[in-house]
Amino acid sequence: MAARSIDICICTFRRPHLAETLKSVAALEVSDAEVRVIVSDNDVTPSARPLVERIAGTFPFPVTYLHSPAANISIARNACLEAVDAQYLAFVDDDETVSPGWLAHLLQAAEATDADAVLGPVKAVYAPTSPGWLIEGDFHSTAPVHVAGSIYTGYTCNVLIRWSPPISALRFDLALGKSGGEDTDFFYRLSDLGGVIVEAPEALVYEPVPDNRADMRWLLNRRLRAGQTHGMRLKAAGGGPTFSAAGLAAAKAGYCIVMTAVMAFSPVHWRRNLLRAVMHIGVLGGIFGARQAVHYGQGETS
Numbered sequence: 001m002a003a004r005s006i007d008i009c010i011c012t013f014r015r016p017h018l019a020e021t022l023k024s025v026a027a028l029e030v031s032d033a034e035v036r037v038i039v040s041d042n043d044v045t046p047s048a049r050p051l052v053e054r055i056a057g058t059f060p061f062p063v064t065y066l067h068s069p070a071a072n073i074s075i076a077r078n079a080c081l082e083a084v085d086a087q088y089l090a091f092v093d094d095d096e097t098v099s100p101g102w103l104a105h106l107l108q109a110a111e112a113t114d115a116d117a118v119l120g121p122v123k124a125v126y127a128p129t130s131p132g133w134l135i136e137g138d139f140h141s142t143a144p145v146h147v148a149g150s151i152y153t154g155y156t157c158n159v160l161i162r163w164s165p166p167i168s169a170l171r172f173d174l175a176l177g178k179s180g181g182e183d184t185d186f187f188y189r190l191s192d193l194g195g196v197i198v199e200a201p202e203a204l205v206y207e208p209v210p211d212n213r214a215d216m217r218w219l220l221n222r223r224l225r226a227g228q229t230h231g232m233r234l235k236a237a238g239g240g241p242t243f244s245a246a247g248l249a250a251a252k253a254g255y256c257i258v259m260t261a262v263m264a265f266s267p268v269h270w271r272r273n274l275l276r277a278v279m280h281i282g283v284l285g286g287i288f289g290a291r292q293a294v295h296y297g298q299g300e301t302s
Helices: 018-026 049-056 073-083 102-113 132-137 182-192 216-238 243-262 269-287
Strands: 005-012 034-041 063-067 088-092 117-119 122-126 158-162 197-199 205-209
Touching: 005 018, 005 073, 005 102, 018 034, 018 049, 034 049, 034 073, 049 063, 063 073, 073 088, 073 182, 088 102, 102 117, 102 158, 102 197, 132 269, 182 197, 182 216, 216 243, 216 269, 243 269
Parallel strands: 005 034, 005 088, 034 063, 117 197, 122 205
Antiparallel strands: 088 158, 117 158
């Protein structure tokens, strides 16, 4: 094993954009590191295999294809974890492209801080036809959430993980593999083990926003799911429904609903407050065991 070895993991499900993702990975500026790419195909049939094998022939890094059915993103992610044979692993989504310095910035932050995970930002790329409020509010870009100066959870759309015990024993929850939130849960458990998560602001990844996501309905479903995942976390930590947490979530939801009305004059701000209200309503649902909707395996990943 080289002094610095990284496995870049990409889970895919019937997404042609995978070719663009791999093209951007091939253009990475990496030195003094051994890099391998793992593509985990979550389709029932190995539909991504021909594309991956064609690209692998001229790829600058070794490529490993995994067929890991079916329609449960946690299965695909866990297949990647089982195949990792490096000091670090990185995750990026199959609808994203990475900047040339992406991996170098993640590695630099990991080595400078000795962190167990490094998150980078995901910059949304909007089509010219996207609504003005969506572009102005930039509702699709992703960045780490800091709580009192620390990061306690994360995401798999742009992350580097130091793959050593006890972190390397973690796996994604299969029960969340169709609804989503499996990555949030994974990184909460990483933090519970004492893992440190930091941010690398320059490790940029870009994600085009397709038309079917450029509306409030998609954003509302996403925030509701995020709230439910957090509520489930609070329920588990409290050994059952915690009425203090539920009361706080209800108060926050009520406040955000009021602010939605107050900010009705602003196309961006009323939507931002409504999304926050729905997230807190999701927290309530998670605390009291509301069943999450199925989002994965419905044609393509959400």
